Amino acid sequence: MVIGGGGREHALVWKLRQSARVEKIWCAPGNGGIADEAECVAIEAGDVAGLVAFAEKMRPDLTVVGPELPLVNGIADAFAERGWKIVAPRRQAAQLEGSKIFSKEFLLRQRIPTARMYGAFDSAAEAYAALAGVKWPLVLKADGLCAGKGVVVAKDEEEAREFIARSMEQGELGVGGRRVLLEEGLDGEELSFIILTDGERYAPLVPTRDHKRVFEGNQGPNTGGMGAYSSDELLPERLRERILGEIVEPTLKGLASEGIPYQGFLYVGLMLTKDGPRVLEFNCRLGDPEAQAIVARMDFDLAEVLKDVADARLEAGKLKWAAGASVCVVLASGGYPGRFETGKRIEGLVTGVRNEAGVGGRTGVCVFHAGTKRLADGSVVTTGGRVLGVTAAGESLAGALESAYKAAGRIRFEGMHYRKDIGMASSRSAVGD
Ligand SMILES: Nc1ncnc2c1ncn2[C@@H]1O[C@H](COP(=O)(O)OP(=O)(O)O)[C@@H](O)[C@H]1O
Numbered sequence: 001m002v003i004g005g006g007g008r009e010h011a012l013v014w015k016l017r018q019s020a021r022v023e024k025i026w027c028a029p030g031n032g033g034i035a036d037e038a039e040c041v042a043i044e045a046g047d048v049a050g051l052v053a054f055a056e057k058m059r060p061d062l063t064v065v066g067p068e069l070p071l072v073n074g075i076a077d078a079f080a081e082r083g084w085k086i087v088a089p090r091r092q093a094a095q096l097e098g099s100k101i102f103s104k105e106f107l108l109r110q111r112i113p114t115a116r117m118y119g120a121f122d123s124a125a126e127a128y129a130a131l132a133g134v135k136w137p138l139v140l141k142a143d144g145l146c147a148g149k150g151v152v153v154a155k156d157e158e159e160a161r162e163f164i165a166r167s168m169e170q171g172e173l174g175v176g177g178r179r180v181l182l183e184e185g186l187d188g189e190e191l192s193f194i195i196l197t198d199g200e201r202y203a204p205l206v207p208t209r210d211h212k213r214v215f216e217g218n219q220g221p222n223t224g225g226m227g228a229y230s231s232d233e234l235l236p237e238r239l240r241e242r243i244l245g246e247i248v249e250p251t252l253k254g255l256a257s258e259g260i261p262y263q264g265f266l267y268v269g270l271m272l273t274k275d276g277p278r279v280l281e282f283n284c285r286l287g288d289p290e291a292q293a294i295v296a297r298m299d300f301d302l303a304e305v306l307k308d309v310a311d312a313r314l315e316a317g318k319l320k321w322a323a324g325a326s327v328c329v330v331l332a333s334g335g336y337p338g339r340f341e342t343g344k345r346i347e348g349l350v351t352g353v354r355n356e357a358g359v360g361g362r363t364g365v366c367v368f369h370a371g372t373k374r375l376a377d378g379s380v381v382t383t384g385g386r387v388l389g390v391t392a393a394g395e396s397l398a399g400a401l402e403s404a405y406k407a408a409g410r411i412r413f414e415g416m417h418y419r420k421d422i423g424m425a426s427s428r429s430a431v432g433d
């Protein structure tokens with residue numbers, strides 16, 4: 001059973017289905033593309049009680065969790081109590097993502113490199129007062145889950161006060177915004193470093209970089225992610241060693257020493273500063289759309305490896321990766337990330353484009369669905385802001401980009417827009433991407 005209904009989950013389902021060990025896949029709630037490859041079940045991803053009741057009936061041999069909400073709601077604990085296999089960290093470990101204050105305090109306790117903290121506040125008055133003693137730019141972070149809207153890099157006091165007012169006084173971010181963390185602004189390039197761990201052993205996944213801003217050249221507002229690419233060149237060997245030694249290993253050791261076993265995917269968001277890598281945040285899951293680019297380079301049986309993780313016997317050597325590169329270009333609804341309409345009919349999703357053979361090997365294109373629904377007449381319509389993730393692998397980044405953009409050019413729906421510069425030099429240097 002795969003939990004979630006976005007592009008990341010479509011990529012996981014698609015890859016799991018290639019395993020000879022997998023007979024049947026359920027996906028809750030799934031989407032219009034996942035419905036072609038798995039049985040979609042109408043249970044929301046955050047509904048732990050509903051998922052437990054379903055698993056009680058169907059008894060999946062293994063469950064894999066995509067998004068953060070079920071983690072923070074304790075799905076791993078509920079499954080573990082019943083002896084069911086699941087790849088997901090427990091509720092307490094998921095606080096690394098669920099509470100930015102918890103995560104910062106953990107990093108400081110374990111002396112893992114991260115931006116300096118000025119303070120964590122649950123009263124707006126104290127947060128305003130703290131602004132007198134900070135340097136600019138200042139980073140303000142809402143403590144809880146805010147769907148990517150909980151962080152602001154403020155260049156001056158006015159911007160900082162505005163965020164505190166919105167988050168702590170007007171409650172615009174919900175409960176997640178009642179407490180706020182203030183930290184030092186760092187300068188550098190960002191990198192996502194994702195590992196898979198069974199609590200003791202770990203395996204790094206291939207490096208990826210996502211593109212958060214809606215427009216080319218990293219302009220416009222933040223989104224859930226307009227695209228991602230993976231290439232070994234993103235991460236020189238020496239830097240990789242440094243990240244493993246200074247960040248990943250101390251994190252896993254620190255968690256174990258504090259009695260917080262961690263099992264599943266761990267996403268480390270890094271700023272590569274001139275003084276070395278610094279942790280910006282943890283996510284307790286694969287990123288979306290990073291997952292699509294990662295899955296496109298997997299040259300191993302994902303079901304087997306995930307089962308190993310659930311059984312606490314991960315063998316890092318089993319994770320073999322296709323050389324070269326991969327890319328995922330997100331096709332979004334008109335207006336996204338602001339207001340957008342749904343229900344637009346998608347044209348050009350011919351079978352040959354949707355699932356050309358080859359991704360996971362060296363070349364080929366695969367269109368993963370994110371915000372779609374299939375109607376009774378077989379047509380597919382949009383249901384979300386991010387609609388499709390056109391994903392391609394290639395022997396080089398240029399080759400992967402060419403395949404992905406060619407395939408994207410065949411797809412149409414009213415208002416559709418996408419960035420034309422995913423993985424290109426112009427999109428690489430801006431901070432905040
Ligand atoms: N200390 C920091 N210095 C500079 N930029 C930061 C810092 N912390 C976060 N950011 C920027 O804000 C973005 C979002 O912050 P992050 O901690 O990843 O939270 P979330 O992904 O939950 O919104 C980062 O990708 C980065 O661009």
Ligand SMILES: [Mg+2]
Nearest residue numbers: 269280281283
């Ligand atoms: Mg982030």
